[in-house]
Amino acid sequence: MDPSTLGQLLEEHGPALVLYARQWATAPEDVVQEAFVKLACQRQTPVKVLPWLYRTVRNGAISQRRSWTRRNRHERAAACLNEAWFSGEDAATRLDGEAAAAALKDLSEKTREIITLHLWGGLTFAEISEVVRMPTTTAHRLYQGGLQALRGRLNRCPRTPETT
């Protein structure tokens, strides 16, 4: 793969990949960088680059979580809590990023993974089923259930009134 395509992929999908890796890894940027290095070292470019990247990031992040769990569980928990998942508040919907991240963290790991892949990764359910190794219908059902759970959680948390 040529460097320009690699750079374009990094700019377009890097933040979503980091968000995806953040669910497991304490240093998600390192995981994403390793995934891009692996992609550059591939003799043949994968047919579906984006699912391949997400799959590689997933494996790397899970592997990093295992190694960090062995080293120091408390450090890992503190690091995860301090990191923000989203850049801030969406101006149009006034949805708080921190509240959304907190609601996402309450979901099950698989559901959160599917929602992240679809909403911020832009993957179709067919591609998601390849990444997480589950049937498409199951992925879709988990996604719908996750959205309903998120709606319930976000409605329960009243937003602070705007002071204008």
Add this chain to the structure above:
Amino acid sequence: MSQDSGDDLKALERALGALSPRPLRLSRDRVLFEAGQTRMRRHTRWWQASTLVLGALVAFLGWRFLASTSGTTQVLVPIVVVEPVPADPHPDAAASAATSEPEYGRLLPETSHTLDRNAYGRVMPQVLRFGVDAWPTGVGIGSGFKATPEGITSAGDIRTDASLGKLFRR
């Protein structure tokens, strides 16, 4: 009701999708540099590995070649040398002595392997008691006795033979 729920979910989906993940803290140039470096390192590592394997193979083959040509194994082949018996300086004298003067020992049973021990045990006390008269004729007594001097076939012949005195004088 379900229509409202579906609309709510769509709205939530749009709102969540509008949230942008935290900006990337990775440098694009750094990632590309790392990718290129790793790629070249793997390429170099392949050459290093193949060089190492070939070097080890050459060293092994060289060692085998040296081991086969150094002659470290010794094969001992026993050689038996048969020396020729020195020729008798006076063959005629020895031959005449052998034919003209029979030795007394040649009248006795030659060796134990030619002697029937039972026969010898029977005859020997008789000879010691009655003298040479009791000497068997040599035929029919035992297979171990031979009257080797030609012409002497019995003890009487030995006693009366003119050569007997000569024999005992010696």
